[in-house]
Amino acid sequence: MLHRAQQLALDVYAQEFGPGSITQRQFALLAAVADYEGANQSDLVRVTGIDRSTLADMAARMIARGLLARERSAADARANAVRLTPAGRRVLDDAGPKMARADQRLLKMLGEASKRQSLVSMLRELVKAGEAAEPAPEPRPASRATKPRPKPVPKPAPKPAARSAARR
Template sequence: MVKSGSKAKRGGLAASPSHLMHRALQLALDIYTEEAGPDGLTQRQFAVLEAVSHKSGLTQTDLVRATGIDRSTLADLVARMTAKGLLERERSTIDARAKAVRLSPAGQAALDAAHPRVEAADRRILALLPKGKRDGFLALLADLAGEADAAPDKAKAEIKAAKKAAREAKKADKLAKKAAKADKPKKTAKLKLVEPA
C-alpha cells in the first residue's frame, strides 16, 4: 500500500477510497475479534447493547438509526440476542405496533465484560497510526458517520423537493398553455356579403 504523502503515483485499488475503507474495516474487525475472544460479543452485538444501554426502550427503527445496521440484519440480530437472553422485548408504549428493546441482566453483564476488550481493540487500531494523526483520523471517521446518518433524511428531502418542483412545473405549464390560448386571436365567422339586386 502506498503511504499518504508518498510521491508514488496512486492508481487502481490504491486510489479507491471505498476499497481502502473496506480493507481498514477488515483490519479493525480482525483486531476486534482477537480482543473479544471466541466467546465474546461480535462488534454488531456490542453496538446494539451499547446503544440500548444509553436509552432503554428503543424500537428496532431507533436501533437502525443508532447503530447504522440495516433493518433486516438488525431484526435478525435482535431476535438472536433475545433468544440468548441478552435483550428483552416488549410492546412499545409509544407505538403499539413496535417492540421496545431493553437490556436484560445478562445483556448488561455481557456489555460490562466487553467494554475493556473493545477499548483494547480501539487502542490497538489507533496505535497503528502516528500519534499526531489519531485525532484527525477519528474526526474524519465521525464526519463520514455523520454523513451516513444524515443520508436518509437528505434523500427524503431531495425526493420531496423533486416532487414539489415537478408539481410547480406542471402548474406553470398549464398556466402557459392557458395564456397561449388566451393570446390567440379568436376565429371570427366570415360574413358573406350579398350584393343588392
C-alpha cells in the same frame, strides 16, 4: 480502502474479545440498547447503522440468549421496544474494556497522535454527514446507573422536539 480497514478492525476486535464472545456488531447493538432505553428496532437501525434485516436477526438471537428482551413500545403500540436484560448488562460491562483495548490497538497503528486525531475527526464527519438525512433518536436515561464505556458511534444529533416529546 475502507473495506480493508474495516476487516482489519474486525480482526483486532475478534482477537480482543476472544472465541465464543460477542462480535463487534453485537457490542454495538447492546451499547445502543443501553444508551437508548426502550428504543424500537427502527431507532436501533438508525443508531447502529446495521441494516434492518440483520438487526432483526441479531436481536432475535440475542433475545433467545437472554441478553435482550422485547416488549410493546409505550410510544407506539405497533412497534416493539428492546431493552437489556441483567445478563445483557453483564455482557456489555465485560465487553467495554475489551472494546477500548481494540480501539487503542487500532489507533496506535497510526503512530503519531495527530494522525489518530485526524482519523477520528474525519470518521466523525463521515458519520455525521451520513446521519444528516435521518437523525438518530435522542438518548433516553437508563433505568439504572451504568458504568462508562466506549461508544460504538459518536453521539447522534438531537431529534425534533415534537417527536421526542411523543416518546416520553
